[in-house]
Amino acid sequence: MTDDELGLVDKYLEHVRVQKRLADRTVELYSLDLQKLCANAAHADVSLLKVQNTHIRRWVAQMHSGGRSGRGIALILSGWRGFYTWLGREGLVPSNPVQDVRAPKAAKPLPKALSVDDAVQLAEFSDEEADPWLEARDNAIVELLYGCGLRVGELVGLDAKASTAAKGWIDAQAGEAHVLGKGGKRRTVPVGRKALEALQRWLEARALAQGAGEPALFIVPQGRRLSAKTVWARLKRRGLQAGVATPVHPHMLRHSFASHVLQSSSDLRAVQELLGHANIATTQVYTRLDFQHLAKAYDAAHPRAHRLKK
Known part of the structure; x- marks a missing residue:
């Protein structure tokens, strides 16, 4: 790397510090990114002013294979892109070699699911010191969310009775929940015995409330329809009380x-229907969760699964 090229980097950093008034920490990060660019160019025996799109793509691939995250690569590319944009405005490069280069997409994190033991522990938890009315309601909420796979919006949208105006309701006789999902798509989900028992206890408690005339299935003590925000808060509290980590x-x-x-059925299509996913690709993420579960069981149980410790 020539002194002239290093001078260009220094001049650019001075530009973003003085002209663009970027924070000192941001300028420091830009400096680190450009040091990496200089090192890559030196290793490839190419001048900074002669770097091509193919060089950038090769360096991105090397960073990705080296374990750097997609977000980290994107930040580095942003620094490089700004540098070459400035060089272009100075008339020093004919085009920006970073312009159409994008970082690899970060893998979507797996959805977090409770173990079977934790889920059952939560569903069977009972707070003997709590208000019996709230306890009956919250238990029914847990049983329906876990037993039917409902979205929280679908849950709070349920009415106590079926009607033409209802977004959703539960047919206890048939053991079915009728819900209105995303995109206005209706679906019917089976309701298990435990959920029906919890629902019956809640309906008996609900009948004594001042808001018994409210169409919503789940209500607050003041009689209004329960909000999704309240469900989030109550579940978080209940999980802590139940000892779920x-x-x-x-x-x-x-x-x-x-x-x-x-895990029990291996029927991906059935799970898609139960969840109300329009595309089975959305449901396929659970096959990764299922494999993760099997891999943990294998690691824990198989005598040849453990790696040798160095």
Whole structure:
């Protein structure tokens, strides 16, 4: 790397510090990114002013294979892109070699699901010191979320009785939940015995409330329809009380429902229908969860699974 090229880097950093008034920490990060660019160019025996699109793509591939995250690579590319944009405005390069280069997409994190033991522990938890009315309601909420795989919006949208205006309702006689999902798509989900028993206890408690005339199935003590925000707060609190190590939220119970059904049945298409996914590719993430579960069981049980310790 020539002194002239290093001078260009220094001049650019001075530009972003003075002209663009970037924070000192940001300038420091830009400097580190450009040091990496200089090192790559030197290793490839190419001048900074002669770097091509193919060089950038090769260096991105090397960073990715070296374990750097997609987000980290994107930040580095942003620094490089700004440098070459400035060089272009100075008339020093004919085009920006970073312009159409994008970082690899970061892998979507797996949805977090409870273990079967934790899910059952949460569902069977009973707070003897709590208000019996709230206890009956919250228990029914847990049983329906975990037992039916409902979205929290679908849950709070349920009415106590079926009607033409209802977004959703539960037919206790048939053991079915009728819900209105994303995109206005209706679906019917079976409701298990435990959920029906919890629902019956809640309906008996609900009938004594001042909001018994409210159409919503789940209500607050003041009689209004329960909000999704309140469900989140109550579940988090209940998870802590039940001794579940992982913070619990409504979608975690939906993930747990899907994962546990798939572990038992291996019927991906059925899980897709139960969840109301329009595309089976959305449901396929649970096959990764299922494999993760099997891999953990293998590591724990198989005598040849453990790696040798160095």
